[in-house]
Amino acid sequence: MFAELFTDSALWLLLGFLLIISELFVTGLVAVFFGIGAVVVGLLALFGLVTSLTTQLWLFGIISLLSLFAARRRFQRWLRGSVGDAASGQMSSGERGNRVTVLADFVDGAGPVQLRGTKWDAESTEPLKAGDSAWVQGNRGIVLIVSTTRP
Secondary structure (H helix, E strand, O other): HHHOOOOHHHHHHHHHHHHHOOOOOOOOOOOHHHHHHHHHHHHHHHHHOOOOOHHHHHHHHHHHHHHHHHHHHHHHHHHHOOOOOOOOOOOOOOOOOOOOEEEOOEOOOEEEEEEEEEEEEOOOOOOOOOOEEEEEEEEOOOOOEEEEEOO
């Protein structure tokens, strides 16, 4: 009975899900692709399309490596985003000079702005009103420094 519970497909699927879940704890964005390979092999074994252990191992290796090399860079950018220089408090050079929309009137030099669809806290030495456009001059931590003059 115990052997019936752990068929080839069940072992591959269990391994795949464990690898995918392990990515939450060790975030190198590698284990998830081996997990995908194991899940695919598990499904192929479940439907009886692959029965030989040798074939399963080869497919696992090929699918895992192909998915790793084909999609890792894309997923890495999507999941992690760009990173600024945290030590100096500077944001990435890609943010500086971007246009933002002021969402509400600035009070005491601070207010919300929208940058690429995301709401940010911002500061400015200029009196900004809702609907105004401004440009990112830099940042102070996670607060954008904005101005009506383009950098």
